[in-house]
Amino acid sequence: MELLDWFEKGLSSTEYLSRMETNHENVAYIFRHFRLPTEEGEFIEKLQGEELQVLVLTEDWCGDAMLNVPVLLRLAEQCDIEVRFLYRDENLELMDQYLTNGTSRSIPIFIFMKKDGEEVVAWGPRAEAVQQIVHENRSGLPPKDHPKFEEKQKQVIQSLQKMYLEDKNLWKEVYQSMKSAIAEKIYHG
Template identity: 30%
Template sequence: MSGTYSALLLFHHVISILYMTGFMTPIQFSDLDLSRAVDFDTYLQKMQEWVAQGATSGPVQSESLIQYTKLNLARMERQLKTIQLLPEQEVLEGRLRPMEWVVITESWCGDAAQTLPLMYITAKFLHIPMHLVLRDEHPELIERYHTNGAHAIPKLVMFDRETGEELAVWGPRPEPAQTMVLSAKQAGIPHDDYLRDLHTWYGRDKNLTLQTELVELLMQFRRTA
């Protein structure tokens, strides 16, 4: 294990203790360190560069993560050509409270590859700035937005642009997919097997579940006048 990765694990542990002991205060958008955040187009360009270099995001440059990044780039580029927004999205256009979205991700994450393109297209349609940050560069964020103690990604965090308050959190995957993964783990199904089933589900669902979940979430923040 590299010194960089060991230090990263130690920092994650320290942050966890701070949360458990109540030393972490509620976060505001202005409190976030977004100096290394990028927009979606830049993130996609970075993925293309990593693939060309035979690399991946994050401190661990393993062959498996490098191959996942290559596969995920192909997934994302394919989705960007095929995604169509549901008519329900039109109800939200121009009627939402001003927002900022922050997404925690990594290039090797298959769930991120399956969901980021739709997040991007939705945010663009609704004129919402979307900031992408890498999980392992922002351990304090993933500790705050962990999933039952796991650093699962992606995580989409919605903030009110005017007040800076946190509005909602989505992730790491649509509810049916999350249920599938949790059930598979409890049943002791091998990782590669349930991963294959998971991406088969994504392919058949064609982002309809994610769109529905995002619309239902955003409907809570429509302007009344």
């Protein structure tokens, strides 16, 4: 299938949000409180002129999606960008084209494309600053075969989720990372 076909298959933002069983309140909270920096006028105008749309590969249980999706939705709202959502686990054929490090089905993945379906840039699953925090937090985990691994991993996930929800600087890092990836392609691509 072509990207445009995948996009057409996707759920609208409203449909996706209404179907969320996990993290709905957290996504809504970040969306309500995140604002684009005030000095973004030139970038927003340029992005509006590109007439892009975004296809999101995600799952509602994903902590990274909880952080990244509301930032994307705020950007999309400001720039009149239509966003559609596909569940990763139901769309592995597409997901496998966007593997992290060539092996991992990490989400979310945001595929920015032109109206004709031409891919401009794919972004995700994390901003570099967020990746460093995740790596630091996970580095203290015992080996996977350790009896306490699952318990410790659950604690790390809860800690990260709390950080994602409360640390507004992480929201800004996600936005800046996304903006940099887009800007590189639309200004220099």
